[in-house]
Every structure is written in structure tokens, then in C-alpha cells.
Amino acid sequence: MAGFIRVITGGMFSGKSQELICQIDKARASGNPVDVCYPRIAERQSPRDIQGRVMAMDDQSGVQLFALGTDEFSFGTIRHKLLSEIIAIDEAQFFSPHIVDVVKKWRHEGRCVLIAGLDMDYLEQPFGSMGDLMCLADDVVKLHATCSSCHDKPAFISHRVSPSLHQVEIGETNYVALCLECHRKLCSGDRQRKEEYGALRETARHPS
Numbered sequence: 001m002a003g004f005i006r007v008i009t010g011g012m013f014s015g016k017s018q019e020l021i022c023q024i025d026k027a028r029a030s031g032n033p034v035d036v037c038y039p040r041i042a043e044r045q046s047p048r049d050i051q052g053r054v055m056a057m058d059d060q061s062g063v064q065l066f067a068l069g070t071d072e073f074s075f076g077t078i079r080h081k082l083l084s085e086i087i088a089i090d091e092a093q094f095f096s097p098h099i100v101d102v103v104k105k106w107r108h109e110g111r112c113v114l115i116a117g118l119d120m121d122y123l124e125q126p127f128g129s130m131g132d133l134m135c136l137a138d139d140v141v142k143l144h145a146t147c148s149s150c151h152d153k154p155a156f157i158s159h160r161v162s163p164s165l166h167q168v169e170i171g172e173t174n175y176v177a178l179c180l181e182c183h184r185k186l187c188s189g190d191r192q193r194k195e196e197y198g199a200l201r202e203t204a205r206h207p208s
């Protein structure tokens with residue numbers, strides 16, 4: 001069998017894991033066992049996580065779940081763990097850059113690799129190895145959520161609502177999906193509030 005790499009990507013809430021689970025189910029229904037892996041740090045016991053979605057499948061026969069450390073994605077470490085012809089990887093942006101070589105080798109071995117992951121972080125930077133994986137892929141599916149503010153335009157930005165500045169801040173409650181226009185409005189609103197707050201503090205310090 002010829003190897004194949006498919007990348008399913010997009011922002012938060014764009015339906016990446018749902019698309020991945022559809023493809024896993026299709027492969028399973030055709031009688032092909034699937035190994036599904038995801039980074040252990042993304043384990044949140046939510047029904048929307050890939051493990052929750054696998055558990056909710058009507059028929060899970062032939063599907064095996066693996067929670068891996070983010071550095072565990074070296075070929076020597078996982079080649080003896082993931083043995084199916086079809087391998088599905090969720091939240092691929094969190095894995096170390098070794099994932100690129102591993103996926104390449106799997107394709108040379110004739111395996112089919114289905115990858116889902118965030119395209120960009122909240123600062124609009126390519127996330128982890130997703131850019132490299134997209135270059136490598138035979139097929140890229142890019143999905144968009146609908147903007148959670150105007151409920152009209154496609155969302156391009158996973159806007160972080162929590163104050164943390166770390167690249168990795170896990171949890172859907174920390175983000176909203178926004179289109180460019182709503183994101184711009186929100187950010188200028190933030191700036192205006194900060195300026196007003198600064199002016200208020202100055203007035204309090206130096207009352208006229």
C-alpha cells in the first residue's frame with residue numbers, strides 16, 4: 001500500500017477533532033485497525049477531546065488509544081507501540097519536532113497518517129511542527145470556526161481570554177474564535193481601556 005499523509009488543521013473550535021474522528025470511523029468501518037495518539041498534556045477528560053470522542057463511538061473495535069509524552073515522538077520510542085497501518089494523531093502541534101521525521105518514515109513504510117492540529121498559536125505564529133507537516137502532507141484540509149462575536153464570518157484567530165503569556169495554555173475556556181474584524185475591534189477596545197485606566201491613575205496621583 002502506498003503511504004499517505006493527511007493534515008486536518010485550523011483554529012480553535014473549527015471541528016478538527018470531529019473531522020479526524022470521522023476519518024478514524026471510516027477506516028475502522030472498512031476493517032482497518034487504527035492507532036490513535038494524542039499528547040498526554042492535552043488530556044482533559046472532556047467529551048470533545050479525541051479520547052472522549054473515541055469512547056463515544058458506537059463501535060470502537062480496532063481502535064486503540066495512546067496518550068504520549070510530547071518528547072516521546074521519536075521513532076525508536078514509538079515504533080514498537082504504534083503498529084497499525086493507519087495512525088491518527090490529534091493535537092499534533094504539541095509534539096516535539098521529531099514528529100516530522102517519524103511521519104515521513106511511516107509514509108515510506110506505506111502507512112496512512114491522519115494528523116489534526118492547530119495551525120497557529122494565539123499570536124498568529126505557526127504552532128509547533130504544523131507548518132512542516134502541512135508541507136509534507138499529500139492532502140491538507142483547512143477548517144474554520146464561525147466567529148463567536150459576529151456569528152457570521154469565518155474565524156482566523158484563536159483569541160486568548162486568559163491573561164497568561166505562555167504559548168501553551170490548554171483549555172477551550174481560555175479562548176474564543178474571532179474573525180479578523182472582530183479581533184481588531186476587541187484589541188482596540190482593550191487598548192482604549194488601558195489608556196483610560198492609565199489616565200485615571202495619573203489623575204489620582206496628581207489631582208488638579
Ligand SMILES: [Zn+2]
Nearest residue numbers: 147150179182
Ligand atoms: Zn466576527
